[in-house]
Amino acid sequence: MDWTTLDHPPQFAPLYWRAALKRRITGSHLPEQGFRCRVSVNPEQVAAYRQVCGFADSPMLPATYPQVLAFGLQLKLLTAPSFPFPLLGLVHLRNRIRVYRPLGAVSELTIAVHAHHLKPHAKGATFELVTTAEDALGLLWEAQSRMLCRGVKLDGAAADDALPTPTQVSELTRWKAPADIGRRYARVSGDYNPIHLSALTARLFGFPQAIAHGLWNKARTLAALGEHLPAANIEIEVEFKKPVRLPSEVTLHASVAGPSGQLWLKGSGEIEHMVGRWRPIG
Known part of the structure; x- marks a missing residue:
């Protein structure tokens, strides 16, 4: 290298x-x-x-x-x-x-x-x-x-x-992804990809609406999990499925708190937005 x-x-x-x-x-x-x-x-x-x-x-x-x-x-x-x-x-x-x-x-x-x-x-x-x-x-x-x-x-x-479909998870919480979250996340992350900023700029790349940043979805999920997760010696892996169109509401399903578990982020109509898991680093 x-x-x-x-x-x-x-x-x-x-x-x-x-x-x-x-x-x-x-x-x-x-x-x-x-x-x-x-x-x-x-x-x-x-x-x-x-x-x-x-x-x-x-x-x-x-x-x-x-x-x-x-x-x-x-x-x-x-x-x-x-x-x-x-x-x-x-x-x-x-x-x-x-x-x-x-x-x-x-x-x-x-x-x-x-x-x-x-x-x-x-x-x-x-x-x-x-x-x-x-x-x-x-x-x-x-x-x-x-x-x-x-x-x-x-x-x-x-x-x-592909990551396995989560099992033994239950609804933990839900939140709204507002229309301006792409612009707000861009200001704190530097990621100004046009598909996240507005419906107008997203249409230039084939999206009917702006979509949330994948890493905002992951960050918002980890924030919701909070003390569910260990502070260290942890691997958190997610696979992005269907994008979260803005604005919308999503629901987080997760395993019980512990050293390992699974998560599942869904939208209306059971749309899969993200699946994932956490476990000790092996």
């Missing part, structure tokens, strides 16, 4: 401009390239994120928050000239977070991102976007996001490793 260490986190504006200009697939191999950078945790920004995602005040960072700290580096990787797929149009299929140690007393982290495991898919090809966060003691947090690029042709059969 060819690592580039940045002096400061990237600026979003030029990266979004680069993403807007690249609309074609330019290859079928992932670059051996990664970016890393030291980032500071801003308490005011964390507080704004908590409010948008429904997290209670806590000395611990939300388990999803390092994704926000890494977003600029992810943009830089996915819009690099050597990256073969256009950022606009990538579909987030799956997300797994691992929290190795409690996320308390965190003021600075070293964030690193790279992509690997390009594989055939029934609709194109998938790859894993890997993000890590380290503190002075070493690896603290890690995430893998499975991304789909439609239209890529690779040799080989597509694997089917």
Whole structure:
């Protein structure tokens, strides 16, 4: 892996401009390239994120928050000239977070991102976007996001490793996903993908309405689970199903509190929005 260490986190504006200009697939191999950078945790920004995602005040960072700290580096990787797929149009299929140690007393982290495991898919090809966060003691947090690029042709059969349908879950809570949540989440995360901002911009990409960010759905779910989950030594994996159209109401079904369990986010008419599980890191 060819690592580039940045002096400061990237600026979003030029990266979004680069993403807007690249609309074609330019290859079928992932670059051996990664970016890393030291980032500071801003308490005011964390507080704004908590409010948008429904997290209670806590000395611990939300388990999803390092994704926000890494977003600029992810943009830089996915819009690099050597990256073969256009950022606009990538579909987030799956997300797994691992929290190795409690996320308390965190003021600075070293964030690193790279992509690997390009594989055939029934609709194109998938790859894993890997993000890590380290503190002075070493690896603290890690995430893998499975991304789909439609239209890529690779040799080989597509694997089917879908998460199992949850069993022994019951309704825990429900909440409304308001029409403006895409814009509100964009302001705290930096993710201004047009499909999340308004019905008008979403229609440009084939969606009749704006849809909620997948990582907002996951964050809002973890906020609702609260003390259901251990603070560390935990892996939380979700698979995104049907998007949450805005505005709408969703219902969270979950196992009882414990070291492992399952979750199921549904909409009206039993629409599956997200399935997932949590378990100790193995």
